[in-house]
Amino acid sequence: MKRNISLLGLQWGDEGKGKVVDNLAKDLDAAVRYQGGHNAGHTLIVNGKKIVFHLLPSAICHENIKCFIGRGVVVSLDALFSEIKEAEEVLGEIEGRLRISSACSLIQPYHIQLDQLREQSNNLTKIGTTGRGIGTSYEDRVGRRSIRIADLYNEEKLRDKLYQALEFYNSIFKNSFGASQIDLHELLDDNLKQAEDLKPYVGNVIEEIRELQDQDKKILFEGAQGALLDISLGTYPYVTSSNLIGGVSAGVGISPSDIDYTIGITKAYTTRVGEGPFPTELFDEMGTYLAEKGGEVGATTGRPRRCGWLDGFLLNNMVKVSGVNGLCLTKIDVLDGLKKIKICTDYSSAQTKEAIIETMDIEDADPFYLELDGWSEPTAGKTDYDDLNANAKAFVEKIEEISGVPVIMISTGPKREDTIIREKI
């Protein structure tokens, strides 16, 4: 029996993780976020109401699942409280089953201000961030000047750290951007007030996870964003600022060898929000068709997502570096009715394949496509693999061949029950 399950998107985010988690939820005891922050966006329909989770593990909407935010996450307390409030309106009280590591770094207002100023600047590379202070908060963590949750409960230390931070940030705001200054006293007061409200949620996540592991409980480690946005193995510099791949261990405080099974999620095509290279991007009516039929709008920022064919070259690489054991294929129904469907299997580029895999510099990669026949009989709403027509099955099996791992789950529509389970883990 697989007890520690890691789940991550294998593209540039928005692969439909929320729905996959929802399907696994009935067998889970706990769910853990281990990286990123409120840049993520998981849309779920609970009791007929739409909720978008950014920071909370999306499994929180299942009342018997205990949820954790591990030390690898950067936490905006404003975002956390507004999300808790929104979730509680639909779910009832969640205080008793949400635990946040006291080692998490905080996102402060100066992180958000700098993230947005940089993105608006004409002189700096535009990454297309969510503007939520994610990267700037991680910069402070690596620079060893983060304010961590535990610091909120030592007023003298907190004042000193905020003073040092504002010396640094206010000078950048004034001298580099001519932007407004942040006041120390106001910021300290806000932090101290929020510290009180946060207290019931703060805990020792490592110990609690160990206890659950000792009791043989089933734990899901939920990756946010997608593997191609990984700071180390993604399409740098157009990436987010955390390690999705291999990040569970450092982002929670468990051993890498604890993970029993890794689920990778891929859409049947590809989408991307923000800047950065996207070799299979479609600029023609097919791109518009996928965007419209797939409802491809960013859950966090409302930006339209760029759309293109499935990139098997990148998928194969992300499966390998992430140690994926089984794939979930989402949104296959969006391809229903197309006459021809393409999958990129290779690139032609001035660089060698090995060099592309090493640097993930895909700016000049020209995709080589395999063209498959589409299917007219819809996959939408199907729940049994045997009910799929031969061409849809051939598409699924081609993805297995390209990725080298089995497709264990197929999502055939937005509803929870629109799912084909091929292998239960």
Ligand code: IMP
């Ligand atoms: P940041 O994470 O806000 O710093 O943004 C860096 C890049 O990651 C940008 O291209 C964002 O659009 C992208 N990004 C961050 N979070 C998500 C997500 O949850 N889904 C898709 N893209 C994301």
